[in-house]
Amino acid sequence: MYSRFNTAPVPPDKINLIHELMNDPIVKAAWDNYVKMSDIGNGSSRSHVKARMEAWHNYVLLRDQWLGLPTHNKYFLESVIYGK
Numbered sequence: 001m002y003s004r005f006n007t008a009p010v011p012p013d014k015i016n017l018i019h020e021l022m023n024d025p026i027v028k029a030a031w032d033n034y035v036k037m038s039d040i041g042n043g044s045s046r047s048h049v050k051a052r053m054e055a056w057h058n059y060v061l062l063r064d065q066w067l068g069l070p071t072h073n074k075y076f077l078e079s080v081i082y083g084k
Helices: 012-023 025-036 046-067 076-082
Strands: none
Touching: 012 025, 012 046, 025 046
8 A cells, every 4th residue: 555645755955945945035925925815715706816826826937937947837827817
């Protein structure tokens, strides 16, 4: 039987990378903006849902740019919000 979660220890270099990422002022501001929004519930307005999605998308783009990764989902948000 396989464990549901991987319980292997995280290498210190990965932990340091996460600390460096979250200490970057631009990435940290994007994350804080996302976290600041309350969770989406059943009574959430459409504009709140879009704003939260936009905040997440912005964080993901900045995170990926900081890590030097390609931003594959660049147009995802535009297609959801603007129907493109």
